[in-house]
Amino acid sequence: MDFFKRHFFVALSAVLGLIIIAYVGARGNLQLVFGVVVPYMAALIFVEGLVYRVIQWARSPVPFRIPTTAAQGRSLPWIKRDLGEKLDNPADTPHLIGRMALEVFAFRSLFRNLRTELVKDPDNPEGARLIHWSYKWLWLGAIAFHYAFLVVILRHLRFFTEPTMGFVLMLDKVDGFFQFFTPAVYLSGVVLVAAVGYLLFRRITNPTVRYISLAADYFPLLLILGIGITGILMRYFFKTDIVAVKELAIGLATLHPKLPANLSSLFYIHLFLVCVLFAYFPFSKLMHAPGVFMSPTRNMVCNNRWVMHVNPWNYPVKFHSYAEYEDKFREPMIEAGIPVEKEQ
Amino acid sequence: MAKTPTPAELLPGLSYKPPEKGWMDVKPDFRPGTYCNPASPKWMEWINYPYPAARSIPEDEWALPQDWKEIVLQGMEDRLNRFRSLKLFFDICVRCGACADKCHFFLGTGDPKNMPVLRAELLRSVYRRYFKTIGRALGEIAGARNLTEDVIKEWFFYLYQCTICRRCSLFCPYGIDMAEMTLLGRELLASVGLNIDWAMASVAQCYDKGSHIGAPPQAFKDMIDFLAEENERVTGITTTPSYNRKGAEVLFVMPSGDYFADPGTFTMMGYMLLFEHIGLDYTLSTYAAEGGNFGWFISHEMGKRLNAKIYAEAKRLGVKWILGGECGHMWRVCNQYMSTWWGPVDFLEKPVSPITGTRFENAAVHKMVHISEFTADLIHHGKLNLDPQRNAHIKLTFHDSCNTARGMGILEEPRYIINNVLPEGNFVEMPPNTIREKAFCCGSSSGINANENMELRMQGGFPRANAVRFVHDKYGVNHLGCICALDRATLPTLLEYWVPEVGVTGISELVGNALIFPDEMERTTDLRDRDLVGFGELAEEAGEEEE
Numbered sequence: 068m069d070f071f072k073r074h075f076f077v078a079l080s081a082v083l084g085l086i087i088i089a090y091v092g093a094r095g096n097l098q099l100v101f102g103v104v105v106p107y108m109a110a111l112i113f114v115e116g117l118v119y120r121v122i123q124w125a126r127s128p129v130p131f132r133i134p135t136t137a138a139q140g141r142s143l144p145w146i147k148r149d150l151g152e153k154l155d156n157p158a159d160t161p162h163l164i165g166r167m168a169l170e171v172f173a174f175r176s177l178f179r180n181l182r183t184e185l186v187k188d189p190d191n192p193e194g195a196r197l198i199h200w201s202y203k204w205l206w207l208g209a210i211a212f213h214y215a216f217l218v219v220i221l222r223h224l225r226f227f228t229e230p231t232m233g234f235v236l237m238l239d240k241v242d243g244f245f246q247f248f249t250p251a252v253y254l255s256g257v258v259l260v261a262a263v264g265y266l267l268f269r270r271i272t273n274p275t276v277r278y279i280s281l282a283a284d285y286f287p288l289l290l291i292l293g294i295g296i297t298g299i300l301m302r303y304f305f306k307t308d309i310v311a312v313k314e315l316a317i318g319l320a321t322l323h324p325k326l327p328a329n330l331s332s333l334f335y336i337h338l339f340l341v342c343v344l345f346a347y348f349p350f351s352k353l354m355h356a357p358g359v360f361m362s363p364t365r366n367m368v369c370n371n372r373w374v375m376h377v378n379p380w381n382y383p384v385k386f387h388s389y390a391e392y393e394d395k396f397r398e399p400m401i402e403a404g405i406p407v408e409k410e411q
Numbered sequence: 412m413a414k415t416p417t418p419a420e421l422l423p424g425l426s427y428k429p430p431e432k433g434w435m436d437v438k439p440d441f442r443p444g445t446y447c448n449p450a451s452p453k454w455m456e457w458i459n460y461p462y463p464a465a466r467s468i469p470e471d472e473w474a475l476p477q478d479w480k481e482i483v484l485q486g487m488e489d490r491l492n493r494f495r496s497l498k499l500f501f502d503i504c505v506r507c508g509a510c511a512d513k514c515h516f517f518l519g520t521g522d523p524k525n526m527p528v529l530r531a532e533l534l535r536s537v538y539r540r541y542f543k544t545i546g547r548a549l550g551e552i553a554g555a556r557n558l559t560e561d562v563i564k565e566w567f568f569y570l571y572q573c574t575i576c577r578r579c580s581l582f583c584p585y586g587i588d589m590a591e592m593t594l595l596g597r598e599l600l601a602s603v604g605l606n607i608d609w610a611m612a613s614v615a616q617c618y619d620k621g622s623h624i625g626a627p628p629q630a631f632k633d634m635i636d637f638l639a640e641e642n643e644r645v646t647g648i649t650t651t652p653s654y655n656r657k658g659a660e661v662l663f664v665m666p667s668g669d670y671f672a673d674p675g676t677f678t679m680m681g682y683m684l685l686f687e688h689i690g691l692d693y694t695l696s697t698y699a700a701e702g703g704n705f706g707w708f709i710s711h712e713m714g715k716r717l718n719a720k721i722y723a724e725a726k727r728l729g730v731k732w733i734l735g736g737e738c739g740h741m742w743r744v745c746n747q748y749m750s751t752w753w754g755p756v757d758f759l760e761k762p763v764s765p766i767t768g769t770r771f772e773n774a775a776v777h778k779m780v781h782i783s784e785f786t787a788d789l790i791h792h793g794k795l796n797l798d799p800q801r802n803a804h805i806k807l808t809f810h811d812s813c814n815t816a817r818g819m820g821i822l823e824e825p826r827y828i829i830n831n832v833l834p835e836g837n838f839v840e841m842p843p844n845t846i847r848e849k850a851f852c853c854g855s856s857s858g859i860n861a862n863e864n865m866e867l868r869m870q871g872g873f874p875r876a877n878a879v880r881f882v883h884d885k886y887g888v889n890h891l892g893c894i895c896a897l898d899r900a901t902l903p904t905l906l907e908y909w910v911p912e913v914g915v916t917g918i919s920e921l922v923g924n925a926l927i928f929p930d931e932m933e934r935t936t937d938l939r940d941r942d943l944v945g946f947g948e949l950a951e952e953a954g955e956e957e958e
């Protein structure tokens with residue numbers, strides 16, 4: 068098997084294997100394990116892992132101030148910069164916060180994305196030329212995916228609180244605006260599956276992206292696809308007992324777990340995949356989410372020349388001092404009329 | 412030396428389709444013309460670099476030290492603990508591929524390992540194998556692989572096919588910067604004796620004598636005196652630089668490229684004319700004779716060892732502040748590292764332009780001003796008497812040096828100068844996706860502007876040259892302007908190869924052309940002895956027609 072197949076099928080088998088484990092567990096009277104023990108473990112691993120990893124990063128210092136300056140910097144007072152430039156090359160903390168907010172909420176850097184291609188051009192002596200055009204599909208797919216994911220997570224809060232929080236109900240209304248099916252179709256679920264589908268499709272069909280992809284790249288996408296599909300199946304096709312789900316969820320949230328009897332295997336599969344995603348998160352590339360906040364090319368003010376940055380491990384180095392230099396070149400320097408410190 | 416294929420031979424073979432074989436199973440092809448020679452032991456001994464030995468790339472045996480593996484892994488661990496950037500960039504890449512077609516080396520060679528993401532994986536795979544439980548346990552399927560001599564060779568090949576330009580980091584959603592990883596990866600290579608000769612020779616010379624070109628003080632002075640004479644010959648103006656003069660107001664530091672070879676020398680002439688024009692009280696230093704810093708291309712530490720001379724000399728000479736010439740990597744080093752390395756420099760004063768009184772607030776702590784800022788400020792205050800018509804023969808486009816663009820943010824100042832020293836309509840920009848913060852690299856920076864890797868250099872510079880070709884064909888552009896000495900050293904070769912009709916010029920050279928002095932000779936040529944349009948020669952032409 069070639070590199071791509073190996074990595075893709077390992078990820079696929081892993082997800083299918085997880086589904087089978089959950090199914091067998093649910094059938095085999097291990098509801099307690101899959102309904103209570105695994106969710107608690109996953110939550111624990113998620114929180115502890117996240118904190119551990121962030122601390123691990125934070126333990127290494129940032130020795131130099133290395134922001135990527137993505138626009139004109141602060142300079143002479145009459146060199147005017149518009150807001151966009153001030154955010155792309157922030158000279159103070161408010162603009163830095165703006166830059167980070169744009170990165171986190173709008174994927175600013177990805178929005179810059181271009182596609183470059185070599186096209187044949189008989190008019191060129193070399194016979195070809197490069198063209199660069201703005202390419203927003205990856206940005207759109209990523210934005211659609213992340214926001215859909217966020218909305219789906221927030222909507223799930225209705226299972227955990229009684230009465231359901233106001234903003235969740237609102238979200239519910241807006242999300243279920245299109246009532247062409249009963250129950251109302253949640254846009255977020257559809258967008259989530261479509262966007263993940265696109266990201267996966269792109270990963271498999273784009274030759275360069277496929278070339279760099281590892282099992283760790285297919286796995287989360289397949290896992291989320293699995294979560295999305297089982298969720299959609301439960302809502303629209305194989306109805307699940309919502310009251311029972313809520314009972315379980317509230318029990319878990321209030322640390323008084325209760326195990327309702329009539330939960331379907333499909334539900335256990337869905338829940339198990341979610342648990343795996345959470346437990347997997349801190350040990351994977353999904354850590355890009357907290358990571359972006361700590362990225363030194365993005366989270367530093369571009370004020371190198373007017374605020375000194377301190378490197379905690381700065382150490383003295385040996386260099387060729389002027390005295391040594393003059394000792395070496397004194398004679399020719401004097402001859403050439405270059406001033407020296409000591410005449411001989 | 413390998414014969415470099417012609418442009419028409421190079422492009423048909425270029426494709427961005429990756430090979431069938433997975434990247435872990437593909438070994439680099441050390442074809443002559445694509446790699447730099449390893450450093451000669453002589454240079455390494457000069458600066459006390461470890462494991463000097465005579466090495467040859469085509470040979471199997473690279474004379475690595477016995478315990479090379481421990482050294483590299485220990486070095487990696489050490490750097491993970493000292494650089495959060497490295498740890499983070501190793502951990503958070505999602506392999507989305509947004510950076511892939513942003514690298515000029517990928518666009519020029521089509522080699523997938525020149526995609527920044529895969530260049531990073533070359534290092535990251537080793538990190539996973541030795542520092543991550545999952546990589547240790549699962550090996551290849553977790554993207555991990557053993558550190559072998561082949562891996563080291565691969566690093567050597569691809570880390571010297573990265574010019575540390577940061578174009579990738581601009582587009583990465585998390586700002587992952589391959590330049591940072593390349594620098595640290597090169598440090599690892601250096602720790603087992605692997606360096607490239609071109610960079611190492613420059614570093615050793617600079618360390619010992621004062622500049623990359625290895626000119627001792629008297630030769631340095633000769634070169635600059637010669638350029639002063641040239642100024643006098645062309646303009647009739649005596650420009651009198653002083654050397655190591657105590658008590659001067661300003662220490663001027665420029666890259667050695669500016670006094671060593673054409674066309675940089677014309678930029679040097681431009682600086683001197685400008686300083687003469689405004690009567691600046693400045694001195695040059697034979698000790699801090701190099702603004703550039705090839706040391707940084709080898710390691711952070713070596714960068715610091717070379718950079719030391721600038722502040723030390725400013726202190727010794729008792730100047731008030733430092734003015735820096737046109738150079739990309741010099742400014743990236745000075746901007747990103749210099750004040751962190753040397754702490755508060757209280758022996759200097761907050762830079763104030765003696766001519767306009769402008770306080771350079773943006774250099775308040777660091778105390779070094781960029782020549783483009785300085786010149787733009789002079790023009791803005793009407794302190795320069797300029798005749799743009801003297802640049803009428805120049806149809807210009809401007810190349811943003813990667814380092815000043817993405818490592819500092821100087822974009823407008825040079826453009827402001829250009830618009831004031833060129834006649835209206837003589838400046839056109841290249842396509843917007845290839846300039847400013849998105850500028851393409853010259854393809855030869857970061858110490859790889861050697862001769863033996865010419866094919867690689869021409870490939871890496873292809874995206875830049877291609878954009879120049881576009882404005883040349885469309886608007887008749889005949890000059891590429893830049894504020895970088897490495898550009899002035901490498902772009903002429905690149906353009907000679909891809910767009911031979913276009914020459915390279917520094918911006919201060921254009922300033923020098925345009926400056927009007929009260930007591931100057933009648934000017935009929937520019938600093939390069941080329942006839943001016945509409946001066947003298949016009950009259951002659953009219954005369955000829957009459958005959």
Ligand code: HEM
Nearest residue numbers: 170171174209266284287288353355356359505506507584
């Ligand atoms: C903060 C800024 C963030 C940015 C710029 C960002 C960007 C991206 C990008 C570009 C991808 C790659 C899509 C692909 O090609 O596969 C991705 C994937 C993903 N992100 Fe984010 N993300 C961010 C935050 C988050 C957060 C807060 C979460 C929280 C759960 C998250 C979870 C995921 C997941 C689950 C994937 C898909 C799995 C995968 O592609 O491997 N991300 N993100």
Ligand code: SF4
Nearest residue numbers: 504506507508510583
């Ligand atoms: S753009 Fe950033 S996250 Fe995406 S593949 Fe490149 S380095 Fe990784």
Ligand code: SF4
Nearest residue numbers: 514573574576577579
């Ligand atoms: S820093 Fe520049 S040369 Fe290096 S990988 Fe990134 S884009 Fe390529």
